[in-house]
Amino acid sequence: MIGRNAFRFILLFALFIAAALLLRSCILNSENPGKESDIGYKYLIGVSQPNLSEPWRVAMNEEIEQEVGKHGDMRVIFTDAAQSSDQQAQDVKKLMGYGIDLLIISLDDPVALTPTVSSVYKDIPVIVLGRGVAGYDYTLYVGTDDEMIGRKAGEFARETLGASGGKIVEMQGLAGSPTVEERSKGFRDAIQDSKLSIVQTMNGDWQRDLSEDLLVSWLKENHDVDLIFAQNEAMALGAYRALQKLNMNHVNIIGIDGVNSENGSLQLVSKNKLTGTFTSPPGGKEAIQYAIDILNKEKGIPKKIILRSQKITDPSTLNSESSNSPSPAPSPDQTDAPLVVGFAQVGMESGWRIAHTKSVIDAAKEAGVELLYENAEQSQDKQIELIRRFIKQKVDVIAFSPKTETGWDEVLKEAKEAGIPVILSDREVNVSDDTLWTAYIGSDFREEGRRAARWLIQQAEEGESYPIVELQGTQHSAPAVGRKQGFREVIQTDKTFMMLESLQGDFTKKQGKELMAAALERQGSKIKVVYSHNDDMALGAIEAIEDFGLRPGKDIIIISVDATKSALKALSIGKLSFAVECNALLGPQLMKAVKDLSEGKELPMKIITSEGVFTQESAKTALASREY
Incomplete structure (x- = not known):
């Protein structure tokens, strides 16, 4: 038997060894907070912020932390780059070294960080949060419609200054940022044809102190200002401080962000330091919710989630049940009764539309x-009639693919007054009040146009010119508007490309053939590129080119949008040059949204589907598994 003293010695020695091992473990964990130190955690998420000086970014991190706290199998590591793009790139590299499973990154300078994001995306999923990134190399974007927010801010500026107009200073974020460009474009579009004028634009780089200094310096020599539009709340606070220093209390300030913190814009509005603000939800909660789906390899992950923005002139109305709220969730009379959805399809004009309907x-x-399906046969009047029929039938949800963007205000007001939420499938609407519809599920048509143009630029040979014929879709329809705008955004700065003709079609093969035949008669071999807004028109154009005696895909580059099976066949044999996918299989996402509404969940404003692109080489592989 072991004596008492010997036993004590063994026990003390064992405790000493255990303490030494624990100390060593703590040292290793402090040097590398990766998964090895997180026994019991299934996933490690890295969050990279460009700075934490903005209350909006602090709120974003708080949302992320709160949502992660609901899941016991997840840990998150935060980094702060202190306003340095180089430091943020290093932060991301360090996070990758810790073995993170997913990166959430928010950006001040998307142009500088795009290569970093693209590199990470090759290895793990990436969620871009809050402000956009150039290109398409990420898993999911969660943010707001910045052009729409800018437009609303412009409309509010018109309302604030009235018919007599006034002079405006625009405080922009970091130069070259897509967020800056979109907010500015929306604002400027809204104040067109008014007596409002922008007399000065400054880049405050999203920072309070820099914005204050810039404004103080400029306003000392320029007192005739009526309103300052600041693209975030940090710059709005800087504007307020500058005006206070110069005793210019008469100047209105409009901000963006809507964070409810000590120096957040909601408090600034409540204290009359800001005339009004527009919320830009941080999206931290949604980022973690989708991160879980991504890591669990759930199907149907969208490419973009666009959150709804509100105008705030009285913080007490935020999130209240008012005219600013979207249509309420369905509430069936009997909980065990099936949900009833009224679906008014625009028509059956193409192979894409047939696949969408199915x-x-x-x-x-x-x-x-229970689906009440109706075909409007390309008639907006009939589609409106069908929606009114659904309202009378008291369906739980109305879904439709609008023929054009405009002309829906009245019938959508009727649906909202009846308490029936409306989901837009595939196409958007342009109405005075965007709370008349609950959610949009479909494609980013503008991005489709950009992707088509980017590919064309990559194929261009030095010294060559590329005259283009564009075959547009249905006039004023969302796909036609977006695909035209996105394509031109990219090519307009390159003199290699010129728009020879832009012809109005209707998404049909017959019209595509007729338009192309007429263009060939006028332009002949001058045409080097055809950009078609859908496959059916492109296939019609191919027939017209062959009839003219030229070789489609060789003598003339042909780019199309949709990537249906028939287009992939044309690609595989070299008659079509490139196709951008427009996902027709929106049914599962639509039904998930209906179910979420029935359970009282809030839907994002827009759910943008993930889509690919196809070359002549990749089309051959994709054909075998293509569903439509």
Whole structure:
């Protein structure tokens, strides 16, 4: 038997060894806070912020932390780059070294950080949060519609200054940022044809102190200002401080962000330091919710989530049940009764539309949803009539793919007054009040146009010129408007490309053939590129080119949008040059949104589907598994 003293010695020695091992473990963990130190954690998420000087970014991190706290199998590491793009790139590299499973990154300078984001995306999922990144190399973007927020701010400026107008100073964020450009474009578009004028634009780089200094210096020599539009709340606070220093209390300030913190814009509005602000939800909660789906490899992950913005002139109205709230969630009379969805399809004008319709019908059947399907046969009047019929039938949700963007205000007001939420499938609307519809599910048509143009630029040979014929879709329809705008955004700065003709079609093969035949008669071999807004028109154009005696895909580059099976076949044999995918299989996402509404969940303003691109080489591989 072991004596008492010997036993004590062994026990003390064992405790000494245990303490030494624990100390060593703590030292290692402090040097590398990776998964090895997180026994019991399934996922490690890295969050990279460019700075934490903005209350909006602090709120973003708080949302992330709160949402992560609901999941016991997850840990998060935060970094702060202190306003340095180089430091942020180093932070991301360090996070990768810790073995993170997913990166959430918010950007001040998307142009500088795009290569970093693209590099990480090759290895792990990336969620870009709050402010956009150039290109398409990320898993999911969560943010707001910055052009729409800018437009609303411009409309509010007109309302604030009235018919007599006034002079405006615009405080922009970091130069070259897509967020800056979109907010500015929306604002400027809204004040067109008014007596409002922007007399000075400054880049405050999203910073309070820099904005204050710039404004103080400029305003000392320029007192005739009526309103300052600041693209975030830090710069809005800087503007307020500058005006106080110069005793210019009469100047209005409009901000963006809407954070409810000590120096957040909601407090600034409540204290009459800001005339008003527009919320830009941080999106931290949504980022973690989707991160879980991404890490668990759930199907149907969207490419972009666009959150809804509100105008705030009285903080007490934030999130209140008012005219600013979107249509309420459905509430069936009997909880065990199937949900009823009224679906007013625009028509059956193309192979894409046929696939879209089938996807909705099949998804409703699988989800146990009663679907009242109607075909409007390309008539907006009939579509409005069908929506009114659904309202009378008291369906739980109305879904439709609008023929054009405009002309829906009245019928959507009727749906909202009836308490029926409206989901837009595939196409958007342009109405005076965006709370008349609950959510949009579909594509980013503008980005589709950009992707088509980027590919064309990559193919261009030095010294060559590329005259283009554009075949547009239905006039004023969201796909036609977006695909035209996005394409021109990219090519307009390159003199290699010129728009020879832009012809109005209607998404049909017949019209594509007729338009192309007429263009060939006028322009002949001058045409080097055809950019078609959909596959059917492109396939019609191919026939017209062959009839003219030229070789489609060789003599003339042909770019199309949709990437249906028929287009992939044309790609695989070299008659089509490039196709941008527009996902027709929106049914499952639509039915998930319907179910979420029935459970009282809040939907994002827009759910943008993930889509690919196809070359002649990749089309051959994709054909075998293509569903439509």
